[in-house]
Amino acid sequence: MNYHYIDDDAGLETLLKACASAPVIALDTEFARFNTYYPMIGLLQIGLGHDNYLLDPLPITDLSGLQALMKCPDTLKVVHSGSEDMEVFQYWLDCVPSPVFDTQIAAAMLGVGYALSYQKLVAHFLSIDIPKGETRSDWLARPLRQSQLDYAAQDVIHLVRDLPNAGCVACRARAQCLGFVGVRQVNARPAD
Numbered sequence: 001m002n003y004h005y006i007d008d009d010a011g012l013e014t015l016l017k018a019c020a021s022a023p024v025i026a027l028d029t030e031f032a033r034f035n036t037y038y039p040m041i042g043l044l045q046i047g048l049g050h051d052n053y054l055l056d057p058l059p060i061t062d063l064s065g066l067q068a069l070m071k072c073p074d075t076l077k078v079v080h081s082g083s084e085d086m087e088v089f090q091y092w093l094d095c096v097p098s099p100v101f102d103t104q105i106a107a108a109m110l111g112v113g114y115a116l117s118y119q120k121l122v123a124h125f126l127s128i129d130i131p132k133g134e135t136r137s138d139w140l141a142r143p144l145r146q147s148q149l150d151y152a153a154q155d156v157i158h159l160v161r162d163l164p165n166a167g168c169v170a171c172r173a174r175a176q177c178l179g180f181v182g183v184r185q186v187n188a189r190p191a192d
Contacts, residue, residue: 003153007056015046015053016065022048024076026159027097029088030139030152041092042139047156054152063093070097078159080104080118103159122158130154
């Protein structure tokens with residue numbers, strides 16, 4: 001699995017340049033909620049389809065460019081079950097990404113499944129089994145293990161690269177959000 005691991009401000013600048021012309025990016029966060037009333041960010045995943053980035057936010061000192069990206073009206077942010085991610089962004093960056101498209105909500109609206117997990121969505125449309133063994137990892141401990149990084153990359157790698165090509169809900173709704181004409185109708189089938 002290919003991804004770029006970023007843990008400094010120079011790397012973040014490279015990531016922001018890569019995102020500058022992207023009409024769509026996939027987002028996910030890994031966080032911890034130990035003895036606090038709010039989530040503490042441990043890792044940010046950004047998928048561009050052709051490139052995927054894992055950003056270690058702990059050593060980053062200048063978040064202004066990332067804040068601007070999250071607020072950019074020309075970049076659609078695709079998430080899956082993003083309510084907790086939105087809370088993370090609010091506490092971490094003092095903003096909520098916008099515009100946002102949530103594939104879990106779209107799947108429910110199209111009858112594919114209510115509250116369908118990302119793992120089940122990917123299995124449904126791509127027949128790929130995503131292991132969830134690192135779900136409850138300590139995302140604040142450093143260094144992150146290779147298994148954590150691989151797990152985290154999988155949470156965005158399919159959102160804008162593979163699922164749209166599979167004709168899933170993300171493709172249809174993404175195209176509609178971007179104003180494309182002649183979007184192919186998707187025949188959704190209930191998930192197993």
